[in-house]
Amino acid sequence: MAQPAQAVHGGKTGSAWWVEPYLTVLALGLFGLYSIWLVFFQHTGQFHNYLSPFFSPTQSWGIKVLPALWVLWVPLLFRATCYYYRKEIYRGFFHDPMACGIPESRRKFYFGETRFPFIWTNLHRWFWYLALVVLVFLWIDAIRAFIFPNGFGVGLGSIIMLVNVVLLTLYSLSCHAFRHLVGGGSTRFSCADGSPTTRYKLWRTVSDLNQRHGLFAWISMFSVWFTDVYIRMLIYGVIHPVRFF
Amino acid sequence: MAEEITLSVFRGDRSGGREQEYKIPAMTGMVVLDALHYIQAHQAPDLAVRWNCKAAHCGSCSAEINGSAKLLCKTRVDDYENEVIHVRPMHTFPVIKDLVTDVSWNYEKLRQIPAFQPAINAPFTLQQRDVDRLQEFRRCIECFLCQNICHVLRDHDAKDAYWGPRMMIRISELQMHPLDTADRLDLLKGAAGIGYCNITKCCTVVCPQGINITENGIIPMKESVADKYFDPLGGLVRKMHK
Numbered sequence: 001m002a003q004p005a006q007a008v009h010g011g012k013t014g015s016a017w018w019v020e021p022y023l024t025v026l027a028l029g030l031f032g033l034y035s036i037w038l039v040f041f042q043h044t045g046q047f048h049n050y051l052s053p054f055f056s057p058t059q060s061w062g063i064k065v066l067p068a069l070w071v072l073w074v075p076l077l078f079r080a081t082c083y084y085y086r087k088e089i090y091r092g093f094f095h096d097p098m099a100c101g102i103p104e105s106r107r108k109f110y111f112g113e114t115r116f117p118f119i120w121t122n123l124h125r126w127f128w129y130l131a132l133v134v135l136v137f138l139w140i141d142a143i144r145a146f147i148f149p150n151g152f153g154v155g156l157g158s159i160i161m162l163v164n165v166v167l168l169t170l171y172s173l174s175c176h177a178f179r180h181l182v183g184g185g186s187t188r189f190s191c192a193d194g195s196p197t198t199r200y201k202l203w204r205t206v207s208d209l210n211q212r213h214g215l216f217a218w219i220s221m222f223s224v225w226f227t228d229v230y231i232r233m234l235i236y237g238v239i240h241p242v243r244f245f
Numbered sequence: 246m247a248e249e250i251t252l253s254v255f256r257g258d259r260s261g262g263r264e265q266e267y268k269i270p271a272m273t274g275m276v277v278l279d280a281l282h283y284i285q286a287h288q289a290p291d292l293a294v295r296w297n298c299k300a301a302h303c304g305s306c307s308a309e310i311n312g313s314a315k316l317l318c319k320t321r322v323d324d325y326e327n328e329v330i331h332v333r334p335m336h337t338f339p340v341i342k343d344l345v346t347d348v349s350w351n352y353e354k355l356r357q358i359p360a361f362q363p364a365i366n367a368p369f370t371l372q373q374r375d376v377d378r379l380q381e382f383r384r385c386i387e388c389f390l391c392q393n394i395c396h397v398l399r400d401h402d403a404k405d406a407y408w409g410p411r412m413m414i415r416i417s418e419l420q421m422h423p424l425d426t427a428d429r430l431d432l433l434k435g436a437a438g439i440g441y442c443n444i445t446k447c448c449t450v451v452c453p454q455g456i457n458i459t460e461n462g463i464i465p466m467k468e469s470v471a472d473k474y475f476d477p478l479g480g481l482v483r484k485m486h487k
C-alpha cells in the first residue's frame with residue numbers, strides 16, 4: 001500500500017454511516033432469534049383457516065422433522081443467498097466493509113465468494129426454485145384464509161395473509177437470478193423483423209421490479225413476521241379474530 | 246456562503262506526507278478543483294493535481310474529499326459549508342505526488358481483457374434495445390473511483406486476485422454484445438476473480454457517471470458464471486434459447 005495514511009472518515013464529516021449496518025444486524029438478528037424460537041418452542045401455526053407462513057405447508061409426507069423446520073430452511077437459505085441480503089449481511093455482520101470507505105480491520109484472509117462457505121451463494125437460483133414451490137403453498141393458504149366454515153368471508157387475518165403473499169411474490173419475482181433467467185442471460189432482445197422478443201419484454205418487467213428488490217426484501221420479511229405474530233396471538237387467545245363479513 | 250474556505254490538502258509522495266492547510270477566498274459556484282487551482286496560483290505552485298476537462302468527462306481528477314471518493318471538478322465547495330475540506334489522493338493506488346496517483350495497473354488489466362470479436366465484420370446494424378445495456382457501460386470515463394473504493398482492492402489489496410468493478414463492467418459490455426463470440430467466463434471466474442466481489446455496492450455508490458455497476462454488470466456476470474459452473478442444466482437450456 002503506497003498511500004501513507006488511510007482517510008479517517010467514511011463519508012461527509014459527521015455522516016451516520018454506522019446506522020444502516022447496525023439496524024441490519026438488529027433486524028436480521030431479531031428475526032433469526034424469533035425463527036429459532038418458533039422452531040424449537042412452537043409446534044403449530046394454525047388458527048382455524050389461518051396458517052402461519054412459517055408452518056406452511058403442513059403436509060410433510062411422512063418426513064419427521066420439527067414442524068417449523070420442515071420448510072423454514074428454504075426461505076431462510078433463499079434469503080441468505082439473496083444478492084440484496086448478501087450486501088446487508090456482509091456489511092452488517094462481517095464488516096466487509098461496514099460502509100463505503102470505512103477501513104476494515106482484517107486485511108488478510110479475504111476470499112469473498114470464491115471459497116466455502118460463501119461460494120454457496122452461487123446456488124441462489126436453486127433456492128429460488130424451491131422458494132417458488134413454497135410460494136404456491138402460501139397462495140393456497142391465503143385463499144383458504146378467505147374460506148370460513150360458513151363460506152366465503154373476509155377477516156383481518158385473511159387480509160394480512162393476502163398482503164403477505166403478495167409481498168412475498170413481489171420479492172421472489174424481483175430476484176436477480178430470475179431477472180437473469182427470464183432474459184438477462186440472453187444477448188439478443190430483437191426478432192429478425194426488429195420487434196422485441198418476449199424475453200425482452202419479460203426482462204424489462206422484471207428489471208423494473210428488481211429496482212425495488214431491497215424494499216421488497218425488507219417489507220416481505222416484516223410481513224411474514226407480522227403474519228406469524230398475529231396468528232400466534234390468536235392461538236394464545238391474546239386477541240380475538242376480527243371478521244369484516 | 247462563507248467568505249473564506251479552508252482546505253486541508255495532502256502533500257507528499259510515495260515515502261510519506263501529511264495534510265497542509267490553505268485558506269482561500271470563496272467564489273460563487275466554485276468546485277474543489279477551482280480551489281486547488283487557486284492554491285496553485287497563489288500559495289503552492291508545486292501542488293500536483295491531475296486534471297484535463299474540468300467537466301466530469303475525462304476522469305483524471307479523482308480524489309478523496311472528506312473521506313468520499315469524488316471527482317474534484319464535480320464537487321462544489323459549498324457542499325461543505327462551515328467544514329474544513331480535506332482533500333487526499335485515492336487510497337488504493339500508489340501516490341506519485343500530492344493528489345496524483347499511479348493508476349497504470351488499471352490499464353494493464355484492461356489490456357488483458359479479450360477484445361470484441363464480432364461474428365460478422367462491421368458495419369452491422371443493431372436494434373437500439375440490443376445495445377442499451379452496453380451503452381450504459383460505455384458511459385464509463387475511467388476515473389477509477391470505483392476501483393479506489395472497492396474494499397477488495399482498497400482494504401485487502403487483492404489486486405492479484407480481483408480486477409475490480411471497472412473491469413467487470415468492461416467484460417459485461419463485451420459479454421452482452423449480441424455479436425460478440427468470445428467467451429470471457431473462464432477469465433471472470435479465474436484470473437479476473439469475480440467471486441471476490443461481495444456485491445456490497447460501494448462501486449455503484451461512487452460512480453460519477455451513475456452506472457449501475459453491481460445490478461446491471463456484476464450480478465448478471467455472476468449469474469452467467471453460475472450458469473456455466475453451478476447450474477450446467479439450466480445453462481444448457483438457456484444456451485439453446487439464446
Ligand code: SF4
Nearest residue numbers: 395442444445446448
Ligand atoms: S460491489 Fe463488488 S466490485 Fe463493487 S465495491 Fe463492492 S466488492 Fe467491489
Ligand code: SF4
Nearest residue numbers: 385386388389391452
Ligand atoms: S465505472 Fe464509474 S466509477 Fe468506475 S471508472 Fe467508470 S466512470 Fe469511474
Ligand code: FES
Nearest residue numbers: 082083084175176
Ligand atoms: S436476489 Fe434477492 S431473492 Fe434473488
Ligand code: FES
Nearest residue numbers: 298299303304318
Ligand atoms: S477534470 Fe476531467 S473529470 Fe475532472
